[in-house]
């Protein structure tokens with residue numbers, strides 16, 4: 001088994017999964033490769049519930065093992081917002097620039113030490129005939145006052161990663177993939193994924 005399906009339409013996430021799995025010789029396919037599949041409604045109240053909805057909906061449609069990713073930004077001074085509503089924080093249609101601007105506006109005047117935040121990523125693994133399970137990962141940082149950098153996606157330009165001393169969007173893909181919430185969640189899947197990929201083979 002050298003292929004894994006991720007239930008995402010987000011090209012930024014797709015690139016990161018491709019990058020991380022490529023080093024293990026695994027090809028990634030996403031919903032961008034399956035345009036005919038149904039929209040997944042993100043009606044859950046937690047990242048884990050939404051990741052499970054994505055993984056199970058697509059796993060049922062394809063009859064294969066599928067990983068769902070639901071992720072977002074949690075800002076302490078905003079009582080955890082935008083949280084599970086990160087993608088559409090500034091309304092429909094979802095727009096990264098509008099979302100980051102809204103967070104910056106809401107944090108105007110909030111001093112640096114109160115601008116703490118974290119990225120959160122829940123991954124759900126759905127396999128036909130088996131119980132879905134989830135793992136999660138976080139990445140701690142704080143919200144800048146102005147966007148910096150052009151790499152990555154989403155809130156990366158306004159997220160300062162203290163361990164690197166730069167904004168997430170100033171990191172190379174390699175560097176982000178060592179410290180990100182997504183990478184930290186995926187790492188927890190490492191030990192189980194190999195055996196799951198084998199047991200899902202042929203499904």
Ligand SMILES: O=c1nc[nH]c2c1ncn2[C@H]1C[C@H](O)[C@@H](COP(=O)(O)OP(=O)(O)OP(=O)(O)O)O1
Nearest residue numbers: 008009010069070071072073086087153154155156
């Ligand atoms: O590494 C990241 N760096 C910056 N921003 C990020 C990251 N990871 C998630 N985010 C933000 C983007 C989006 O505003 C929301 C995810 O929302 P989320 O519903 O999980 O993804 P989505 O709607 O973009 O694609 P999909 O549901 O098809 O996977 O959090």
Ligand SMILES: [Mg+2]
Nearest residue numbers: 010042070087
């Ligand atoms: Mg979404």
